[in-house]
Amino acid sequence: MRLLIIGTLDGQIGAASQIAMARGAKVRQAEDVPAGLEVLRTQGADLVMIDVKRDIKGLIDSLEAERIIVPVVACGIASDASAAVRAIKAGAKEYIPLPPDAELIAAVIAAVTQESHNIIFKDPRMGQTLKLAEQVANSDASIMITGESGTGKELIARFIHNKSKRSDKRFVAVNCAAIPENLLESELFGHEKGAFTGAVARRIGKFEEAQGGTLLLDEISEMDVRLQSKLLRAIQEKEIDRVGGNQPVKVDVRILATSNRNMEDEVHKGTFREDLYYRLNVVTLALPALRERPLDIAVLADHFVKRYTEANGLPSRPLSAEVRQMLSRHHWRGNVRELENTMHRAVLLASGAEIGSEAIVLSGSPVGTNSDPMVAQAANAAASVMGARGSNMVGKTVAEVERDLIIDTLSHCLGNRTHAANILGISIRTLRNKLKQYNDEGIDVPPPAGGEIERAMI
Incomplete structure (x- = not known):
């Protein structure tokens, strides 16, 4: 760094x-x-x-x-x-x-x-994915990395860079979902002095920062179609135009891209350019969801317990047999990220000689998908609350109900826009526009999570 x-x-x-x-x-x-x-x-x-x-x-x-x-x-x-x-x-x-x-x-x-870039695994399914990643790492081919949110797409991208002939150069990551649309072009391509209000001097973008190395375009499916055409030209011609510039700049960058969406569906819907998709999709790495690599659940859980026990200066406690069964039965909609958060919380809540079920808070599993009675009870309680709230919806407009759902979901996600958008089934851009509208109307909006960048829009 x-x-x-x-x-x-x-x-x-x-x-x-x-x-x-x-x-x-x-x-x-x-x-x-x-x-x-x-x-x-x-x-x-x-x-x-x-x-x-x-x-x-x-x-x-x-x-x-x-x-x-x-x-x-x-x-x-x-x-x-x-x-x-x-x-x-x-x-x-x-x-x-x-x-x-x-x-x-x-x-x-x-x-x-975020120095911890080691990939922890035991399941053969993940082993096959890493073997393919290592096989294609030393080429200059663009690679599309797909998978659900929280499966570790950026970790795989860093793994590919570290195994490539560009490993001695920079790895630069850009989260296309977390940077507002009006900032992303300048962030990628840089700008010239006077290109817009506040552009007091020339500034290089991420393409130039990654010269000779690897550029990761994280959640590329959230990029606006108009900017996609400029990206396509940069990949094809190996040169970029700074915002406000009139002289092209040659770049030598290996492109990796990630998405948690079905990219072919995005192409069919017209939200992603077909020619750009094929430029990026020379090789596809599809990361399995955590529930598809069950042997990794216990290994990762132990890894996160050790990490957060040491980070918080707490005594070492093993996971109980009951907890291991709970973890193996859970659906893990949030994948490895959800497991990590669960273990971090468990380390802080545990008080006995081992981490027991009282320290485990699982989320998101519908009744019947997890046989653990505590999880079923929690899901039933949540359903009861939603039922009670449903009676309070009478008399509200659709817009008001939508607003309450968005704000409540965002609060549940502790302000994390990306996670909230995934749960709501909408794009991060749509969510951002809704939150800007609510802010303009004087409605309190939960602030962004610490790891997200939200400037000028929310």
């Missing part, structure tokens, strides 16, 4: 840089905010650490105005509590006290880069 340090960090810049580099980061330093912005425009970064004495609010405002999406962490002497408060209010994601602590910096870097 690329780390940009702005300022001197109270003379601790050398120590912070050495810690970051020991964790695999490539470090650049800028004296002040204008110099830091120039680095971000021309070279990009995955994380910014800024001296708390610098103009943090000015940096955050400039990033928003120029549509640069990068997390910012403030650093300052440990005793200055008021500076920490000001930094967070100005928009910094975290505050790191100085002198720097190696474990704290490592934790921040891990949170930003």
Whole structure:
């Protein structure tokens, strides 16, 4: 990952840089905010650490105005509590006290880069998928990775990059669903100075950042059709046009794309260009759902228990036999992501010598699909609540019922737009437009989850 340090960090810049580099980061330093912005425009970064004495609010405002999406962490002497408060209010994601602590910096870097990219599996079905992925990794062919939400599509993409001849170059991921439509073109292709309001200087996009490496277009089925034509040209001609530019820029990038939708259906519906689909679909990797790889459930559960036990400094507890049966019978609509969340919650709730059924909260299984009586009872309770609420729908317009359903689902998903859209069966773009409408009407909308980017729209 690329780390940009702005300022001197109270003379601790050398120590912070050495810690970051020991964790695999490539470090650049800028004296002040204008110099830091120039680095971000021309070279990009995955994380910014800024001296708390610098103009943090000015940096955050400039990033928003120029549509640069990068997390910012403030650093300052440990005793200055008021500076920490000001930094967070100005928009910094975290505050790191100085002198720097190696474990704290490592934790921040891990949170930003999501360093855990190991693929844990035991089931032969997943083994076959990985074998195919490794077989095609060393080519330059575009690969379409499909599968339900939460199956690990980005992990497979990183696996392919690491096994390819481009592994010494950058892997750049862009979530097409999480970035509003009006920002995505600039995010991908960059822009020239004056291309739009706030474009105060030239900025390179993700294509140029990934030069010589791999570009992952995550949830590409959510990309607007008009932008798809520009992407098609970039793939065919191996060159891009920055927004507002008139000179093409040559690029050498291997394209990987993911989607949780049936892409052929999207082509038939006219929401995805057929010619772009065939350009991307040289090879298809279809990831099996977690319920289709049952031998992996226990292995992954143990892995997540160990991870979150250590992360939270809690005593080690094994899963009880009853819990293992519950996990094996569950439908796992959210796949590995749902299992991970379930295990994280269980680690926090467990109190005995082992993790028992009282610490397991399962979601989403209709009555009858899971034979565990606790799950059936929970599902029946949910059905009763929905029945009670149904009587309150009388007298409401269809729009009001729809609004309540969307807001309640979003609250259930803790603000995660992508998960809510999947549950509701609508596109992330449709959900975003609905939420913008509700905001304009003065209705409270749950804020985005921490890992999602929602700018200017919600």
